[in-house]
Amino acid sequence: MAGPYQMKAAPKRKNEEASLAALNALRVLDSEPEPEFDAIVRTAAEICGAPISLISLIDRDRQWFKANVGLPGTAETPREFAFCDHAVLGSDLFEVPDAMQDSRFADNPLVVGSPDIRFYAGAPVLLNDGICVGTLCVMDRKPRRLSEKQRETLRCLSRTVAHALQGRYAIRETLRLVSRLSEQHELLRVTLQSVADGIVTTDAEGNVSLLNPVAERLTGWSTSEAQGRGLSEVLCVIADASVVASQSGSYDLLVSRGGRRYGIEKSVTPILKEDGSVLGEVCVFRDVTEQRRSYAQIAYRATHDMLTGLANRSEFDTQLGRALHTTRTTRVRHALMYIDLDQFKRLNDACGHAAGDRLLKQFARLLTATVRGGDTVSRLGGDEFAVILVDCALDDARRLAQEICDHMEDFRFAHGELKFRVGASIGVVRIDDHWRSEAVLLQAADAACFAAKEAGRNRVHLWGETDLAVQAREEGLRWAMQIEQALDENRFQLFAQRIVPLNRPANAVHAEVLLRMVARDGALVPPGAFLPAAERYNLSSRIDRWVLLRTLHWLRSASNQARIDMLSVNLSGHSVGDPAFHVWACGKLDEAGSALCSKLCLEITETSGVSNLVQAAAFIVALRSRGVRVALDDFGSGTASFGFLKKLSVDFLKIDGQFVREMLTDALNEAAVRCFVDVAKVVGMKTIAEFVESPAVMSQLKRMGVDYAQGFLVHQPEPIDGLLDDFPNAVARAPTQSVHELRTCS
Missing domain, CATH: 3.30.450.40 (GAF domain)
Known part of the structure; x- marks a missing residue:
């Protein structure tokens, strides 16, 4: 608290x-x-x-x-x-x-x-x-x-x-009114003309005596035609068979004389004299057809995917729980297929979301047509689907899964004059009583699907306890769980590594913010151990949010902000391509204010910037308008052309360490660095060389015109709270330190 x-x-x-x-x-x-x-x-x-x-x-x-x-x-x-x-x-x-x-x-x-x-x-x-x-x-x-x-x-x-x-309230008020006026027939008749509900009265024998206009319209009977007939003949009410079994209560349908059906709510009350004797009955009912239709639409939306019409994730979880329960209470065994479309993201990026949606709907139809009528077909999200095969042997499940792959082998998605080949990687798992929970069962199916994709795509993989690929997948899942627990328990720690100018004194601290996970035993876990799982299981944006919030907090609470020039924060590819993250980040930056924004630099990798070019360019414009600087990280590691630098207006170009580390012994690496420096100068960007680990490399970078250096020679990463300690003396000592033994600590 x-x-x-x-x-x-x-x-x-x-x-x-x-x-x-x-x-x-x-x-x-x-x-x-x-x-x-x-x-x-x-x-x-x-x-x-x-x-x-x-x-x-x-x-x-x-x-x-x-x-x-x-x-x-x-x-x-x-x-x-x-x-x-x-x-x-x-x-x-x-x-x-x-x-x-x-x-x-x-x-x-x-x-x-x-x-x-x-x-x-x-x-x-x-x-x-x-x-x-x-x-x-x-x-x-x-x-x-x-x-x-x-x-x-x-x-x-x-x-x-x-x-x-x-x-x-209206129905009950109507009943009260009718009861009070039961013996005042003329006044009752006039009153009933204006009531919005349908009203039918009977005599003591149960024969119809009066219908108001609403009742005449809904039943199709006029008062003169209905008088003397039994109430059940005039007011023909049946149970609504369309109501799903899970809904409580009963729902009535009124079948009119002409066969039209109305959903109604009704109440029947005896008309009593003062002495308690029965004069007859009054039935009050109202047309709730549209209301029930609205309820049905809401219920449908709660259980179905709006794009494909398949069961949604919530309904799938419910059905999977039921299937697992039946295996524990009966001898019936089921099977689960977990399906991931191959190359969907590539098609979606190339042709747009509308084309991607079209493909998802076509695949949903193909999937529904292939499996059996009683099976639950679901879209779990994105391009992931699942099918619960009820009372299905594993061999039959494998045959159905292979049939889906065979259909996809012949399938071509048409977009204009282009045709795309799309496959489906399918993991199949037997649903039996040895699974301890739905979550573990689903993880196994997901792992088997991943193994199918790793084995070459558009193929079927049956879950097996000894699968090396599956075991690797499980290791990734364990890391994902540890990441979520660490986020929930605030068990991450910010580190920082200084970046120093090569052609002028360092008058203030310029550093890159790094991240370590704190294990339950207090040990520090390097990012290379957990970040791959974060990327695979869509947790990287949550980590980015955590890091950005803590960095802004540290900047805000720093005792001497004047000694801080800039802190650089890395963003994942997921965040760079996620408009929701852009909105959130811009909101937090606006709250932080221009003074803190001027001390912040966000780094995006070359590959994420290129693969999400439109989103990245718009995000960079929004950041720079707030005074935040932007760096293109790991430049040279991807496949981007220099032409992309015109479209991504960044402040810094960070030269990938693979070119820097061995540039003195590899002429091609040295030429690449010179090329990067020349291009950066042409487009007005500053250059930062990563992985600077020897004084000789630093001297050569300075001669080549590189603006900044970063690496173990400059500064070994340390907790961010110690970043300002002993500055600038630590920077002055850095180039003489030996760093070869520290390489494995990054």
Whole structure:
């Protein structure tokens, strides 16, 4: 916890008494659960990926839950502890990314004790007159944020809650009105003409006596035609067979006289005299066809991939859990295929995202047509797919997988006049009772898929416990788990290595920020051990965010900023090509201010800059407009032409160490360095030579006109907190130090 807090209850709403009156008028407090509200909280939890979702209504001294997912057995809590009591103060979504870091909630009993809330987002439930009676909210036990799409969906669902509450109230009000006017037939007839719901009344024998205009329209019967007929003949109601089995409650369909079907909600109430004798019945019903269609669309979106129409990752996880459960309770065995399209990124980059989407949809159709009807076909994300083969032997699964590869062997994706060959690497795993969890099973399938790709692409690989390729994949997965744990537990440490000018004194510190992982035993893990796994498992952008935030914090808290010229921070290829990272980074730089930005340089590698040229160029323009300098790292290691330097307006060119280290003994390397220096001067860039490890190399670089040097000769990397110690004396001593024994420490 960031500091001592004392929880304060939210202030009362400005229209507190009016809000309480509106809530009481709805007559919903302490009512029984109802299917439509339960469906809304399940949908909110699914779309937002949250374990807890509630419809919370704010009473005078409590919050009461009309619907509840994730807090079984809990119907209400004191109002003073309610996050929702804060949410109802505004008219838009209220979000708490980390309750432990928010002074309003850090010592809230619901945060420090069960249910351990860390994240909250609530959208106010506003009635037609603008009065707020509660919220639709989602909660999690770990810090996080909703995406913009999730926020908008939560807002839409909160409006659905408001409509449902008011519709529920309208039906009950109609019933009350009909009961009171049951013996005043003429007044009843006039009143029923204006009611928006369908109303049918019967006599004591159950024969129809009256239909209002809405009921006539929906049933297809006029009052004169329906009078004297049985209620079930006029109001033909059947169960809605389209409702999925997982939904609670029953849903009715009204079949009109002409065969048209309407989704309805209905209620039948006896009409009683004062002495309790029955005069007849009144059936009130309303057309909820569009409402159910909206619910169905929301449910579909929660379980399906919108691009391909296949099951999405969430639905796949659910079905995989069911399949694994059946193997433990029955003798049925299943199989899992994990599929990755070969060369998809190359096609996507060459032809654009629209073409990539077209390919994904074509492959989805091919996949669905190849497997069996009862199998679950899913798109997990990007170009990765999975198929759960129910009650399928491993040999049959391998045959189906090979059939997919055979189809892809003949398949050509057409884009204009171009045709592309696209393959599918498939890993196949038996689903049986020896897998301890869905996650381990999926990792094995992913590993087998990777082995298929490593073996030559467009082929099938069966999971085998002794596969060397699979074991290597598992090693990568272990590193990925360690990286995630280190990020969550803040077990990384910033190091730095100085960069010195070759043609003038070093008046201030110029250094590159480096990274070490701190193992649980305190040992430092070099980046070469974990960064390959970070790149493979899309964790590099998370690391980049961590490093950039800590570097800005260190700059901000440095005791003598005047002694700092510039700190360089490396960015991965994922971050360079990710527009979302660009937006986030620019936001953090704007918060830091121009003074700190002027002391920052972001390094992108030559290969990442070229492979994401359009995104990289736009990002560089945004960085330089904020005063941040940019370096092109490892120049010469890729396949870029010098023409790309015109398109990437950077400040520094860092010459790859493979050319620098042996330039005195390799004439070609020396020529390459001279060429890089000449080109950099032409385009107005400064040059930095990496891997400078001997005084002779440094002297030659100086004669060649290189501007800066970096390497063990200049400075052995050290924790960043010691970077300013003994400056500039340490820089003056550096060229005389021996560095050969330090090469393996980088």
